[in-house]
Amino acid sequence: MAGRSVSIWFFIGISLLINGVLILGAGLYEYSHPPAPEAQVVLFRLHASVWWGGLLTLIGGLYSWWYAPSRAR
Amino acid sequence: MSLAAVFLSSSSLVHLAPVDMVIVTFYFVLVLAIGFYLKGQANTGEDFFMAGREMTSWVAGLSFLSANLGALELMGWAGSAYQYGILATHWYWIGAIPAMLFLALVMMPFYYISKTHSVPGYLKLRFGEPSRILSAVSFAFMTVLMSGVNMFAMAKVMQIVLGWDLNFSIWVSSLTVAVYVTLGGLRSAIFNEVLQFFLIWAGALLIPILGLYEAGGWSNLKVLITQRASEQYVHMWAGLGSFSTNPMGIHWTGIVFGLGAVISMGYWTTDFLVVQRILAAKDIRSAEMAPIIGAGFKMLVPIIVILPGLLGLGLLPMKLVPESVAVATHGYSYNDVLPLMLARYCGPGLLGLGITALIAGFMSGMAGNVSAFTTVWTYDIYRPLINSKGSDGHYVSMGRWTTVVGVLISVGTAYLVMRSASIMDYVQALFSFFIAPLFGTVVLGMLWKRATGAGGFWGLLCGTISSVSMWAWVKVDPSALRYVALSPDAKAIAQDMYQALWSFLVCVTVTVVVSLATKPRPDRELVGLVYGQTEIPSVGDLPLYQKPLFWAAIVAVIFVVLNIIFW
Numbered sequence: 001m002a003g004r005s006v007s008i009w010f011f012i013g014i015s016l017l018i019n020g021v022l023i024l025g026a027g028l029y030e031y032s033h034p035p036a037p038e039a040q041v042v043l044f045r046l047h048a049s050v051w052w053g054g055l056l057t058l059i060g061g062l063y064s065w066w067y068a069p070s071r072a073r
Numbered sequence: 074m075s076l077a078a079v080f081l082s083s084s085s086l087v088h089l090a091p092v093d094m095v096i097v098t099f100y101f102v103l104v105l106a107i108g109f110y111l112k113g114q115a116n117t118g119e120d121f122f123m124a125g126r127e128m129t130s131w132v133a134g135l136s137f138l139s140a141n142l143g144a145l146e147l148m149g150w151a152g153s154a155y156q157y158g159i160l161a162t163h164w165y166w167i168g169a170i171p172a173m174l175f176l177a178l179v180m181m182p183f184y185y186i187s188k189t190h191s192v193p194g195y196l197k198l199r200f201g202e203p204s205r206i207l208s209a210v211s212f213a214f215m216t217v218l219m220s221g222v223n224m225f226a227m228a229k230v231m232q233i234v235l236g237w238d239l240n241f242s243i244w245v246s247s248l249t250v251a252v253y254v255t256l257g258g259l260r261s262a263i264f265n266e267v268l269q270f271f272l273i274w275a276g277a278l279l280i281p282i283l284g285l286y287e288a289g290g291w292s293n294l295k296v297l298i299t300q301r302a303s304e305q306y307v308h309m310w311a312g313l314g315s316f317s318t319n320p321m322g323i324h325w326t327g328i329v330f331g332l333g334a335v336i337s338m339g340y341w342t343t344d345f346l347v348v349q350r351i352l353a354a355k356d357i358r359s360a361e362m363a364p365i366i367g368a369g370f371k372m373l374v375p376i377i378v379i380l381p382g383l384l385g386l387g388l389l390p391m392k393l394v395p396e397s398v399a400v401a402t403h404g405y406s407y408n409d410v411l412p413l414m415l416a417r418y419c420g421p422g423l424l425g426l427g428i429t430a431l432i433a434g435f436m437s438g439m440a441g442n443v444s445a446f447t448t449v450w451t452y453d454i455y456r457p458l459i460n461s462k463g464s465d466g467h468y469v470s471m472g473r474w475t476t477v478v479g480v481l482i483s484v485g486t487a488y489l490v491m492r493s494a495s496i497m498d499y500v501q502a503l504f505s506f507f508i509a510p511l512f513g514t515v516v517l518g519m520l521w522k523r524a525t526g527a528g529g530f531w532g533l534l535c536g537t538i539s540s541v542s543m544w545a546w547v548k549v550d551p552s553a554l555r556y557v558a559l560s561p562d563a564k565a566i567a568q569d570m571y572q573a574l575w576s577f578l579v580c581v582t583v584t585v586v587v588s589l590a591t592k593p594r595p596d597r598e599l600v601g602l603v604y605g606q607t608e609i610p611s612v613g614d615l616p617l618y619q620k621p622l623f624w625a626a627i628v629a630v631i632f633v634v635l636n637i638i639f640w
Binding site: 008014019056 | 090092095096099100103107110132264267268271272275279283286287416417418419420421422423425426429
């Protein structure tokens, strides 16, 4: 559905992109500045923020580009 | 008292980092921005109440599913999975998939052809005004109560996880929903529901991934659960041969006939909250495909709801208890399992997204209830009973005001729900009061041309009264459970299943008897409303892979295979 001019999928892309960038940034910061062991979440060593944030950034970026209003026109 | 003290209670499970607060705030800004963006596209009744009937099958299907992904799904069913084990998955598979496919292939054509605005609107066409009013009033009542449940659940999560004050959470979420639904109507609700669907998956999917990693895989998790609870917690059907051999205290007949054949059919095919999303589809094929797409994703939802509950049962160091015990002992209740698992695995950023997923789920449920309430109030109560000669603009204006009033009533309901011991039992009781008899009335109306207006009305009324009566009987005399639920071992959730089954049978019996004793409507008046009198429109000359029937068959096969795997 186009929503007349801006597609719903564009809003979703923007949302995933911004959330992904924020999570990736937070993950990279934690990677370089690890919290004290007692403050770490379970499975901290997997650095889920980094790869999950990266994945969301990638998907969000693709959606935002593909459904961008300028491209749709 | 400082401002912070107003927002924060004394303790919380986690503390949000600045990046988490940015993510949560961004979500609120985005949903409000969507509402303002769509404001100019909700000027007519068809736009405001039916989203212009221009949704594609994917948007309608995801919205159909997302409207149901509220508090009940995210927090309540994760808690139920901790309490009852994998049995809770029945509410996602046999308790949803057959009904969604039935809606798509059998019932949707009638809703769509009749061009009704609502389910009570169909009852008006088929059975007359009394049935419509009875159904509309009971639906409106149920809807605002459900909305209050959603609000309370969200505020509770915010209190447990973040230490936010209950009042603060209730008012911020309700005002946000009020603004974006008032501005953009159903289109705004649908847009946000699809957005929320993605956020829920993005925020919640990490818990099962990391949880299964920690547990050492599904097989090891089953061993852990068996050690901490019993083997019956990891079998869906094996323990249902007797009331006393499964954690839920239910017999397979309750699951198959009460849940699968009545409650789920009633909910997914006649609850206007979800059906409204499908009525907004752009054509008959989209309207049929939307529930099938929803069914496909519905089968996956246990991954982010049931599995976290099971992981909590197998991995959490503390033992969760019923809500009433948790309040008395200052411990954690079953309903806390999802936030606890979130806090277990998610650091800064991820925690913000997880919290956003919860808020999104709660708000989509609330917005769904409010938009459905608004339509039913305006078209099925206000217009026929109070002002039948208003202009289209007048009804749009009424819709906007009703949205605000509906939210305020929901807020009041949320404060009432705070006194209830169990969110789940409360909601289940509501379902069986109204939904099961309504399904009996609608399905007879669609499939049996001999059903008359008097039969439909009295069947619906007697079915609803019987359901409320059974509930009240067990409340006054708990030993009556052996009659209502067929066993003194039955739990409250099992009682609801049987209550729904009996009230459905009462509805059908009364409808049939009264119909046979009253004069039938001429066949020509039933065209477009009843099977056998209606030419079902074709979805067109499409290749096999584009036909709804083909995809429904695939979903059905996967459904059967999943039940066998987790038998």
